[in-house]
Amino acid sequence: MAIPLTKFILHRLRMRMIDPFATSFGTMQDxxxxxxxxxxxxGFRGYGESxxxxxxxxxxxxxxxxxxxIEDFLIPLIREQKIEHPDEVFLAFERLRGNNMAKAAIEGAMWDLYAKRQGIPLAKALGGEKETIDVGISIGLQPTVSDLLKKIEGFLDEGYKRIKLKIKPGHDVGLLREVRKAFPDTPIMADANSAYTxxxxxxxxxxxxxDLIMIEQPLQHNDIIDHAKLQREINTPICLDESIYSLYDVQKAIELGSCKVMNVKVGRxxxxxxxxxxxxxxxxxxxxxxxxxxLEAGVGRAHNIAISSLSNFVLPGDTAGSSRYWEKDIIKPEVTVENGVIHVPSAPGIGYEIDESALEEFRIEKIIIPI
Incomplete structure (x- = not known):
């Protein structure tokens, strides 16, 4: 039976992060x-996040x-379909090239809606098996090595199970040596965001x-050939991020030997x-x-928790608690981490309620689109 959609509502939000987040791309706080x-x-409502x-x-x-x-192409495609299962949303959108993040935002809302209609957690709807997920932390570039070491120590005290450090030319080998010296047994990875050749x-x-657990996306964002050449030259596993937009990309990367680990980002x-x-x-x-x-808010964070419950998500992800990024999140309860672990919600759908007052506080535009 088709899901009886009546409308989509687009809430455009602006939220300020607790701390600026710096990478080789640039720095962002809002x-x-x-x-x-x-x-x-x-009366069921499903939520996705761009x-x-x-x-x-x-x-x-x-x-x-x-x-x-979303307004001009994706929702018109939804109107043409009789969607019974969220997998059909992905198929409906295949005729449009690219724009994966826009597609994922709509599809995520449909997955949440579907799971709520079925009365099951989103994790279960996706085939998830785990009741808890291990969580790492991603730390942006810091003003000094001393600042970085203090942040790492604080996050390890909170129980995070893996530290990801952003690197760029001039802030790489020396920085990582200092970190490894200070934390000889900590699982550490480096993320280059395509900053090298x-x-x-x-x-x-x-x-x-x-002894890094991986180096994430060291070379060009659209490359899998040079990554294969690099992986043959080094022992540290390469993890691909920006190079992977589809299952097809995954198949070719594995065939070429471009990486030994894969980063899955739902939006990407x-x-x-x-x-x-x-x-x-x-x-x-x-x-x-x-x-x-x-750098998701609560809705996107909840989707990440659900997908991480699948069995082959064996490495700690970047799904830290809400308080890592926001003074106030848009869900209740907020996502919390206990000793480096998040408990997968058991309530239907994403397992968190929308904090309507927070949604209104951060909203700068609201668009209602009938189906």
Missing amino acids: KEFFVIEAVDED VAFSIPWYTEETVKTTKHI LEDISLFKQLDEL VGGLSESVRIHDYCKEHGIPVWCGGM
């Missing part, structure tokens, strides 16, 4: 994004393009000495349905996966 609300005639930034420094998508694509092979061979690959397919394929081929973060 985040603008959409919460997508899918409403059916039975993860595109205001500036196209991670992918070509932005907050403005998200609005354009094959001319830096000698640098990466030096990183082999530091076009939604939860494709994330499940990527998970399953990587599991079949012995490639561990983990869930990357896009």
